[in-house]
Amino acid sequence: MQTPVRFEVNGNEVAIEVEPRLTLADCLRHHLRLTGTHVGCEHGVCGACTVLVDGDAVRACLMLAVQADGAKVVTIEGLSHDANLTPLQAAFRKHHALQCGFCTPGMITTAHALLSQEPYCDAARVREVLSGNLCRCTGYVAIVEAVLAARVAYQKNDGSGA
Amino acid sequence: MKSPAFDYARPTTLAEAVSLLTSHEGEAKVLAGGQSLVPMLAFRLAAPTLLVDLNRLSELRFIRIEDDGVRLGAMVRWRQVEDDVRLVSAHPLLVTAIKHVAHYQVRNRGTIGGSLAHADPAAELPGIVVTCEAEITAVGAAGRRVIRAADFFLGPLTTALKPEEIIVELRLPPWPAQRRWGFEEFSRRRGDFALAAAALYYDTMPDGKARNAHVGVMGVGGKPQRLAQVEAILDGCLIDMDTIAEAERAAAAAVHPSDDIHASAAYRRALVGTLVGRALRRAAT
Numbered sequence: 001m002q003t004p005v006r007f008e009v010n011g012n013e014v015a016i017e018v019e020p021r022l023t024l025a026d027c028l029r030h031h032l033r034l035t036g037t038h039v040g041c042e043h044g045v046c047g048a049c050t051v052l053v054d055g056d057a058v059r060a061c062l063m064l065a066v067q068a069d070g071a072k073v074v075t076i077e078g079l080s081h082d083a084n085l086t087p088l089q090a091a092f093r094k095h096h097a098l099q100c101g102f103c104t105p106g107m108i109t110t111a112h113a114l115l116s117q118e119p120y121c122d123a124a125r126v127r128e129v130l131s132g133n134l135c136r137c138t139g140y141v142a143i144v145e146a147v148l149a150a151r152v153a154y155q156k157n158d159g160s161g162a
Numbered sequence: 163m164k165s166p167a168f169d170y171a172r173p174t175t176l177a178e179a180v181s182l183l184t185s186h187e188g189e190a191k192v193l194a195g196g197q198s199l200v201p202m203l204a205f206r207l208a209a210p211t212l213l214v215d216l217n218r219l220s221e222l223r224f225i226r227i228e229d230d231g232v233r234l235g236a237m238v239r240w241r242q243v244e245d246d247v248r249l250v251s252a253h254p255l256l257v258t259a260i261k262h263v264a265h266y267q268v269r270n271r272g273t274i275g276g277s278l279a280h281a282d283p284a285a286e287l288p289g290i291v292v293t294c295e296a297e298i299t300a301v302g303a304a305g306r307r308v309i310r311a312a313d314f315f316l317g318p319l320t321t322a323l324k325p326e327e328i329i330v331e332l333r334l335p336p337w338p339a340q341r342r343w344g345f346e347e348f349s350r351r352r353g354d355f356a357l358a359a360a361a362l363y364y365d366t367m368p369d370g371k372a373r374n375a376h377v378g379v380m381g382v383g384g385k386p387q388r389l390a391q392v393e394a395i396l397d398g399c400l401i402d403m404d405t406i407a408e409a410e411r412a413a414a415a416a417v418h419p420s421d422d423i424h425a426s427a428a429y430r431r432a433l434v435g436t437l438v439g440r441a442l443r444r445a446a447t
Contacts, residue, residue, distance in 0.1 A: 001169050020170030020213065021203070042163065043201035047267060056241070056270040062200045063271065064193075066170050067217060110266065131352040132265025 007068040009034065010078030018065045025049040027065035028075055036076035036105050040134070047133030050106040051075050057113035076105035079112055087153030088112055088146075097146035099137035106133050111147045119154035165203035172215045176222075176301055179328055182214045184303045188325035190214055194237060194276035197268045222275070222330060227252045231336045236275025236329040244269065253337050255294070255363060258345045259286040265353040275329040278314070281321045284355040284381035286347070288315055292386040293361045293378030296334045302327035315385040341365055342372075342401070344441030347380075348433055350424075356381040357425050360413070360437040362445065364396055372396045377409075377438065382419040382430050389416045392438060401446040406439050413438035 002017040009032060018027055023042075028034045028051070040046035042061050049060040052074040080086050085093065088108060098104045107130065114121060114129045121129075126147045127140070135143060173179040183190050191210035193199060194217075202208040216222065222237035225246050232253045234243070243249060243260050250257055263269060263277075263286050277287040278298060291298070291311040298309045303326050314322050323329070347359035364375040375396035377389045392412045399405045414435030419427045 001167075003170055019167065021165040021167055023165075023200070026164075043204045044197060044268065047265070050267055057267045058270050059197075059267045061204070062196050062268070064170070064196070064200070064213075066172075067193075067196070067215060069172075114266070128352065129266040132267050 003066050005066050005069045007070060008072045010074055020064060020066050022065045023061050024051070024053075024063040024065045024068050024073070025060035027068075028060060028073075031065075034075050034077050038102055038105055040102065045134070046103070046106075047110065048103050048106040050109045050133065052109055052113055055113065055116070057110045074109075076109055079108060088115070088150040091146040091150040092143075095142045095146035095149060097138060097143040103133055103135040103137075107135065107143055111150070115147070115151055115154040119151055119156075121151070123148060163204050163206060165200070166206055166209045168203075168210050169212045170215065171212060172218050174218050176219060176328065176330065179214050179216060179219065180301060180303060180326060182212065183326040183328070186212050190325075192216060192279065192328055194279070195239060195272040196276075197264065197272040198276060198280040198282070216275075216328070225249070229336070230333070232256070232334045234274050234332045234334075236273065236278075236331060238274045240264075240269035240272050240274075243274075251339065253334055255337070255343045255345055255361060256290055256334060259290050259347075259359075259361060262286050262345075262347045262349075262353075262356070262359070268353075274332055278329055278332065279321060279323060281315050281319050281385070282355070283318050283383060283385050284357075284359070286356070286359065286380065289359060289361050289378050289380035289386040291332065291334070292388060293363070293376050294334050295376070296332055298329055299331040299333070300324075300327040301330050306330075312388075317384040338365060342445040344444035346437040346441045346444070348437060358382050358419075358430055358433045358437055360434065360441045362438065362441050364401070364445065370400055371398055372401055373398070377413070379413070379417060379434050379438070382417040382434055387417075389413055389438075391416045396442075401442055406442045406446070409442055410435040410439040 004017050006015045025039050028037045038048040040048035044059050044062040050057050051060045053071050126144050190212040193213045193215045222235040224235040226233040240263050296311045343363035345361045347356045349356050358381040360379050362377040364372040375393040377392045380386045392409050395409050414431045417434050419430035421427045
């Protein structure tokens with residue numbers, strides 16, 4: 001049964017017909033060719049497929065594409081708008097927060113959601129939130145440092161941010 | 163793996179949802195947050211012919227704090243519980259337990275009703291509702307019925323719900339401000355399912371002795387359970403070091419976990435004693 005679904009991805013309207021069993025992650029990768037969203041475990045454990053749905057970080061492998069109907073979806077591709085690195089990306093590079101890069105899109109989308117909603121979060125909160133994202137290379141220390149360093153760019157309202 | 167094929171419906175009224183479930187005679191499944199069901203589909207442990215998505219039923223997203231307790235709509239997500247500052251005083255045990263549910267991204271989608279219907283024996287919410295003697299309201303073809311928590315969980319992933327019934331509401335009885343309580347959970351990694359967890363509370367009499375003790379454990383059997391033997395030890399006693407030590411021993415003796423790949427039965431029994439002891443020390447201070 002093909003089911004029509006309309007949603008917004010990175011600011012663009014999408015209207016397609018999909019099988020109900022298609023996950024949002026597979027829809028993004030195979031139908032919309034947005035392969036920055038990585039699929040690791042396909043059952044909600046690794047966090048590599050994290051995207052933003054209406055501003056909240058969710059696992060795209062645990063949401064059906066048909067459930068995104070009417071939603072605003074942002075993927076890793078939607079988090080940088082030109083050739084320059086965003087403050088979060090720049091912090092990841094500066095702090096050596098990636099090695100193989102497989103987990104990185106999920107780390108960035110998760111950290112972006114966290115910092116957008118809680119720009120003054122502490123290291124304990126960052127660790128708690130990133131516990132839902134597996135990284136098998138870095139050991140997390142550098143990732144936590146990078147997210148903490150990027151906080152200032154999200155603290156716009158008090159004049160201290162970028 | 164990829165899920166088996168199924169049809170999909172997104173009703174906008176509860177009546178429509180019940181009618182879809184009824185007409186599919188046990189072959190349809192309700193989709194709430196999807197954080198347990200979608201992995202089960204991916205593993206092909208579930209193969210419904212129809213998913214009935216409740217996400218458009220905004221009438222099931224309420225959190226009400228009333229004289230007869232805290233009422234949570236079935237489609238309330240963990241995140242909503244975390245963000246509702248009223249619950250910190252209205253039900254601190256619930257708020258503390260919910261912090262242990264899975265991870266950040268899962269908490270943005272997972273729901274109260276989904277957790278209850280999934281009935282994982284190691285999950286936090288089923289343990290809380292059994293400990294607190296909560297009530298679960300379901301709607302089906304025959305109308306509404308209220309199910310006591312003690313009658314709701316039958317075994318691992320098995321509840322008293324009929325195939326065409328949908329959970330609509332959870333009611334936790336009122337929480338007196340002076341109540342003493344504790345929640346302790348142990349898992350190998352943050353957000354993992356508990357190897358074991360303990361939830362407990364008691365009220366105090368004017369002389370400081372405990373009454374109305376409720377002690378529940380998760381992860382050590384097919385369903386969450388109250389430990390009547392431990393409650394009997396606490397009722398009428400001062401919660402001092404001697405009482406806590408006796409309660410710890412009684413808790414370990416009261417559970418009958420089995421060996422599995424995560425832990426031996428002996429380890430889990432000892433862990434339950436330790437967690438009940440820690441929760442009591444937290445409650446008493």
